[in-house]
Amino acid sequence: MQKESNEILIISIKRLLRRGATKQLKNIIQKTHTVDLSAVFRELSTDNREKLFPLIETIEKKGILLSKLEENIFLEIVKTIKLENLVEIFDQMPADDAAELLGRLDEELSDEILKKMKTKGSEDVEELMSHGEDTAGSLMMPDFIALREDVGAREVIDALQNKFLDVEMPFYIYVVDEYEKLVGVSSLRQLVVVQPEKPLKEFMARDIVSVKTYTDREEVAKVVSRYDYLAVPVVDDDNRIVGIVTVDDVIDILHDSATEDMLKMAGVGDDYIETQTILRGTKIRLPWLFASFLGGIAAFLIIGGYEESLAQYTFLAAFIPVIMGMGGNIGTQSSTIVVRGIATGMINVRDFWKIISKELAIGLILGVFYGLFIGIVASVTYRAEPVFIPLAISVGLAVVASMSVAALVGSGIPLLFEKINVDPAIATGPFVTTAVDIVSVSCYFMIATLLLGI
Amino acid sequence: MQKESNEILIISIKRLLRRGATKQLKNIIQKTHTVDLSAVFRELSTDNREKLFPLIETIEKKGILLSKLEENIFLEIVKTIKLENLVEIFDQMPADDAAELLGRLDEELSDEILKKMKTKGSEDVEELMSHGEDTAGSLMMPDFIALREDVGAREVIDALQNKFLDVEMPFYIYVVDEYEKLVGVSSLRQLVVVQPEKPLKEFMARDIVSVKTYTDREEVAKVVSRYDYLAVPVVDDDNRIVGIVTVDDVIDILHDSATEDMLKMAGVGDDYIETQTILRGTKIRLPWLFASFLGGIAAFLIIGGYEESLAQYTFLAAFIPVIMGMGGNIGTQSSTIVVRGIATGMINVRDFWKIISKELAIGLILGVFYGLFIGIVASVTYRAEPVFIPLAISVGLAVVASMSVAALVGSGIPLLFEKINVDPAIATGPFVTTAVDIVSVSCYFMIATLLLGI
Numbered sequence: 057m058q059k060e061s062n063e064i065l066i067i068s069i070k071r072l073l074r075r076g077a078t079k080q081l082k083n084i085i086q087k088t089h090t091v092d093l094s095a096v097f098r099e100l101s102t103d104n105r106e107k108l109f110p111l112i113e114t115i116e117k118k119g120i121l122l123s124k125l126e127e128n129i130f131l132e133i134v135k136t137i138k139l140e141n142l143v144e145i146f147d148q149m150p151a152d153d154a155a156e157l158l159g160r161l162d163e164e165l166s167d168e169i170l171k172k173m174k175t176k177g178s179e180d181v182e183e184l185m186s187h188g189e190d191t192a193g194s195l196m197m198p199d200f201i202a203l204r205e206d207v208g209a210r211e212v213i214d215a216l217q218n219k220f221l222d223v224e225m226p227f228y229i230y231v232v233d234e235y236e237k238l239v240g241v242s243s244l245r246q247l248v249v250v251q252p253e254k255p256l257k258e259f260m261a262r263d264i265v266s267v268k269t270y271t272d273r274e275e276v277a278k279v280v281s282r283y284d285y286l287a288v289p290v291v292d293d294d295n296r297i298v299g300i301v302t303v304d305d306v307i308d309i310l311h312d313s314a315t316e317d318m319l320k321m322a323g324v325g326d327d328y329i330e331t332q333t334i335l336r337g338t339k340i341r342l343p344w345l346f347a348s349f350l351g352g353i354a355a356f357l358i359i360g361g362y363e364e365s366l367a368q369y370t371f372l373a374a375f376i377p378v379i380m381g382m383g384g385n386i387g388t389q390s391s392t393i394v395v396r397g398i399a400t401g402m403i404n405v406r407d408f409w410k411i412i413s414k415e416l417a418i419g420l421i422l423g424v425f426y427g428l429f430i431g432i433v434a435s436v437t438y439r440a441e442p443v444f445i446p447l448a449i450s451v452g453l454a455v456v457a458s459m460s461v462a463a464l465v466g467s468g469i470p471l472l473f474e475k476i477n478v479d480p481a482i483a484t485g486p487f488v489t490t491a492v493d494i495v496s497v498s499c500y501f502m503i504a505t506l507l508l509g510i
Numbered sequence: 511m512q513k514e515s516n517e518i519l520i521i522s523i524k525r526l527l528r529r530g531a532t533k534q535l536k537n538i539i540q541k542t543h544t545v546d547l548s549a550v551f552r553e554l555s556t557d558n559r560e561k562l563f564p565l566i567e568t569i570e571k572k573g574i575l576l577s578k579l580e581e582n583i584f585l586e587i588v589k590t591i592k593l594e595n596l597v598e599i600f601d602q603m604p605a606d607d608a609a610e611l612l613g614r615l616d617e618e619l620s621d622e623i624l625k626k627m628k629t630k631g632s633e634d635v636e637e638l639m640s641h642g643e644d645t646a647g648s649l650m651m652p653d654f655i656a657l658r659e660d661v662g663a664r665e666v667i668d669a670l671q672n673k674f675l676d677v678e679m680p681f682y683i684y685v686v687d688e689y690e691k692l693v694g695v696s697s698l699r700q701l702v703v704v705q706p707e708k709p710l711k712e713f714m715a716r717d718i719v720s721v722k723t724y725t726d727r728e729e730v731a732k733v734v735s736r737y738d739y740l741a742v743p744v745v746d747d748d749n750r751i752v753g754i755v756t757v758d759d760v761i762d763i764l765h766d767s768a769t770e771d772m773l774k775m776a777g778v779g780d781d782y783i784e785t786q787t788i789l790r791g792t793k794i795r796l797p798w799l800f801a802s803f804l805g806g807i808a809a810f811l812i813i814g815g816y817e818e819s820l821a822q823y824t825f826l827a828a829f830i831p832v833i834m835g836m837g838g839n840i841g842t843q844s845s846t847i848v849v850r851g852i853a854t855g856m857i858n859v860r861d862f863w864k865i866i867s868k869e870l871a872i873g874l875i876l877g878v879f880y881g882l883f884i885g886i887v888a889s890v891t892y893r894a895e896p897v898f899i900p901l902a903i904s905v906g907l908a909v910v911a912s913m914s915v916a917a918l919v920g921s922g923i924p925l926l927f928e929k930i931n932v933d934p935a936i937a938t939g940p941f942v943t944t945a946v947d948i949v950s951v952s953c954y955f956m957i958a959t960l961l962l963g964i
Binding site: 063087089091216217224226227244245248263265280281282283284286303304306307308310311314315317318319321322323324334337338341342344345348349351352353355356357359360363366367370371372373374375376377378379380381382384385386388389391392393396400406414417418421422425426429430433437489493497 | 517541543545670671677678680681698699702717719734735736737738740757758760761762764765768769771772773775776777778788791792795796798799802803805806807809810811813814817820821824825826827828829830831832833834835836838839840842843845846847849850854860868871872875876879880883884887891943947951
């Protein structure tokens with residue numbers, strides 16, 4: 057439903073742009089949610105984007121739109137905006153969005169914008185930009201509600217209605233002690249239930265989980281989703297609250313990191329977006345295929361070494377695909393289960409031996425099952441050959457060996473990478489495929505030459 | 511950090527369980543967040559789980575814990591709880607959690623519990639359970655705040671502090687007209703800013719996005735994450751609000767659906783969890799390998815048809831792995847990009863031709879690149895053979911053909927499935943791999959026999 061209404065919107069806007077109907081365009085833009093507008097921008101040509109952007113009425117909406125666009129479209133539109141207008145837009149933006157967008161610009165331009173922004177705003181933004189990329193510190197919003205332990209419930213409500221009116225997410229009231237250290241949290245809902253005079257320290261929750269400014273964004277997302285928080289407080293090394301990361305950012309992180317993991321495992325880098333050009337797409341994907349190229353060449357050299365055996369029993373070649381395929385597929389199963397298990401916290405590296413021995417067992421059972429099957433196919437097809445029994449046994453055993461080793465390697469490699477703090481997703485894709493290819497081919501020809509007595 | 515403190519917790523609890531130190535255990539449980547407690551339960555033996563569960567003090571905490579456990583652990587613990595205690599626990603639970611958990615029990619037991627629950631609670635739960643699984647209706651919370659358009663801001667605040675005190679997520683005030691139809695929404699923050707007498711209709715937001723009771727959960731998650739909502743209203747066919755789905759459920763959905771997509775693409779079904787036993791793991795993974803088994807057998811038959819060519823030029827066999835591998839890997843790249851692109855809304859099926867022609871172009875360029883490389887390797891290795899030039903050309907062309915067709919198939923199959931409303935993730939994994947295997951081998955031998963004049 058959403059999709060269809062967006063399509064109608066895009067078509068109308070394109071038509072109005074062709075006709076140059078500025079007034080109607082302004083009208084439509086005003087009525088459209090910024091998120092839907094960003095979907096429209098994605099579909100427009102560069103020219104049309106340039107025409108449409110200035111028609112957005114408020115500076116605030118321009119800012120929200122910019123923060124919703126993909127990086128390449130954002131950079132393209134920024135080029136068409138005058139510096140003073142950019143400064144205005146960034147002045148209106150929440151500090152966390154501004155910090156993120158400025159980080160995408162080249163340093164010269166972002167410095168210039170920061171210099172011309174209002175002092176308070178630019179300080180907040182620079183503070184955020186000073187934290188490492190992808191940390192809680194770079195994501196957090198600097199406005200939140202923090203009050204002392206001895207403030208009464210009524211006073212808190214008063215403060216909410218006056219002092220904290222512009223706080224965007226007023227769900228949690230953080231409680232600090234006399235040293236400004238975070239000691240508890242209360243919610244809007246609790247405030248209205250307790251007696252007006254009761255001080256925060258008597259009804260606040262004390263089991264509060266916080267993150268540090270340098271905590272990695274994926275860890276932040278884990279905390280928020282684990283505890284069903286709407287926001288998590290960010291503290292410095294002295295446990296003083298300096299900001300909050302809200303659930304909408306966490307949703308973006310979860311989205312991104314699932315996408316990144318999938319792309320890494322498929323060997324497409326970690327930031328591939330479909331809107332990229334053919335040339336850029338080719339450039340990103342080229343190096344990742346190199347691992348499988350090397351694996352293929354290794355398999356080629358191995359098979360080359362068995363040329364005489366192949367000359368004697370040509371039919372050996374016909375089984376190469378099925379043996380490699382079965383190994384490759386169970387390897388992908390195992391590594392996907394482990395990589396995703398690590399990402400979701402279902403798998404703990406502590407259980408290394410337990411996990412890989414279980415995977416090995418599953419590989420072995422499935423290997424015996426499919427090995428039998430393929431062995432039967434081999435013996436039936438080549439029943440006229442004198443060596444059809446050792447052939448069938450070789451092929452079957454090769455499937456068993458290839459599938460169990462593949463399950464072992466597929467689960468072991470990501471676990472090992474996690475142990476040495478290398479991202480298991482990025483390392484696993486090419487490694488596992490290549491390793492499994494080489495192992496499968498080697499096993500097959502070793503077993504076959506042995507059993508066929510070549 | 512989180513992880514380490516959990517490990518210490520688990521070790522302490524195990525030790526106390528061995529010593530039978532009931533009092534200390536109760537003490538620890540009381541201080542531990544339910545989420546962390548659920549992590550402990552995951553690590554305990556069945557016996558210890560049975561011992562620990564009754565030590566949880568409040569019925570409410572028991573309920574929250576049950577709703578945080580994995581399905582198999584939940585079912586195991588439920589067996590050890592007396593019916594009357596179960597009823598008590600379900601009576602205390604939020605209706606959406608109760609509905610979800612009851613759905614996991616066998617019908618007889620869940621009917622019995624529902625019969626014994628308090629009337630109001632069981633009605634809410636049964637209402638939720640009546641909606642299709644994985645729809646907004648089955649996920650929603652039936653308590654929310656809805657008021658008429660003409661209610662003034664002050665009155666709304668009063669209602670919040672009295673009538674709606676037990677609403678769990680009081681962030682949005684939904685506004686309905688005289689027919690109870692949803693017409694707008696206001697936030698807590700707006701309420702305190704406007705003049706006390708102003709009626710809702712004068713300051714509410716009208717561009718409200720809602721979902722139907724039968725909207726699929728993944729669509730619900732898309733709406734919430736797209737618009738950065740904390741909750742989305744669920745309406746019936748007459749646009750009357752019947753519940754809300756909150757952001758914490760959406761995070762769970764996003765997590766689950768990313769996991770499901772990854773598992774489906776790897777060919778492991780959609781609900782594989784690592785905690786499963788070897789036997790169950792084997793059973794789930796067995797059928798998914800059947801597709802690659804069939805692909806392998808097809809490749810085997812194809813190669814078998816070229817036995818004479820192979821007998822003449824044995825070295826042809828050595829190139830099978832690299833040609834299949836390059837095709838397989840670029841196919842995985844393309845299908846992952848498309849499947850994830852569809853899931854995140856970055857790719858629209860409308861652009862079918864644009865996407866597959868782009869992928870084909872990328873496949874072609876990468877194919878020429880790696881084809882040249884592999885052709886050179888072939889000609890250098892077999893420079894002593896009289897046919898080394900046509901051999902190198904065949905191998906290179908086969909790589910070009912295999913990689914471009916794989917990119918085409920890898921992107922086209924998920925798009926086609928999406929078009930006919932079949933889940934692209936589940937269909938893509940086995941299909942793409944199998945199709946690419948068959949195509950690669952066929953291309954290779956066709957080109958080789960042609961050029962080598964066999």
